[in-house]
Amino acid sequence: MARRALPITAAALTTTAALLLTACGGSESPDDIKGADTASKSPSTSSPAVPESDRPDVSLPKDFRLVFDFDEPSDPDHAAALADAANYIRALNHGITQQNPDDPAYQFYSGAGAARYAKSQIQEYVDGGWTVTGTDRYYAAETSSMDGSKTTKTVMVTFCEDQSKAYGKEVKSGKVHYTEESLASYQKFSILMASQSDSPVWRAQHITVAGKAKECQG
Template identity: 60%
Template sequence: MARRTLILTTMTTTAALLLTACGGGGKTDGIKGADKGSSSPSASATTGGSGPDVSVPKDLNLVFDFTKPSNAQQAAALADAENYIRALKHGIVKQDPNDPAYQYYSGGQAAQYAKSQIQAWVKGGWTATGTDKYYAANVTPMTGGKRVLVSFCRNQAKFYGKEIKTGKILYTKESLSSYEKFSLLMFPPSGSAGAWKAQVAEVVGKAKECQS
């Protein structure tokens, strides 16, 4: 089975909410893969501070080719948007749909979305391997200055599913389906400590704008 057929769930609730929150929207597809920990391989990466462990195995390389915003609030929102992706991948490799990592970095629809993705991998008997690259990040503060919309591209051409029982890697060829566009609506911590949380996750498949 090809890696791009692994995720079986499609979320359909995000477009209207994003339209209301930030004037944008679009078709919502399922996240098709696993996330890695940083711009280089790391089997023990954590978020720092009191955040949960979001490490992944060395054969799963999560690359975030982002430019850090000069604004501290926007930089924090982008960092925890990365951590949301890392946490989702951590749940996949741990095979735990109730993994506390993604719950720490998300709530609402975004948490439901992460859980559905993990459940699909668990049901299929797959874990993740290869390189999963995220790039071209854009951080946009919403009206009122509290919520932040983080969007970025994904190239999963070298990201593959792997059968847990056999260890067989499900290789696929690069195509337009390798490219996705993410939009995460991030909410700030409720107090002086804690993480920014993704409350809405929208993923548009076959994103031509990300194919370059």
């Protein structure tokens, strides 16, 4: 079971033990599904079948930037799954910056264990009086088809994170806690994405995050 510090190099925030959360989603079947960044050759942030007006706000403060260096997969389902995996990450960070553990954004882009994981991450920041600032980069994305069902398609999405230029910021004082780059700055995400036949939206169902990912460094 992978364990992960919150998505900031958190040594200066509080004690390390307090910031570590189990990054493991639930074991629900895909049939139980509920309904200022840049990219390089990245898939669009939303499917053309879903108007932007029908999707939640995932905007972030000007002092916090997400970068998705993702090459777009040739398979349309894989491209859509990767795009909404990025939206899940945006939504999680939107909840942190909004200080709202019940933010509708992450609920829109997730179900099952991935929704619980997002809420726990956001709650940890709120309880500690922290938000995020700087630049958080995601890259080296890969996708693979998984066994689904007659009504559900599933794709496993993996990618790396470099959070060496992302920092914790005290909500009340605005003080930024800068940290040095280390192996702890690199993490590897595995997210099971699923889409039901009656919806073009892909939602995160299960997430595992491995910390100190050497394969993501360099």
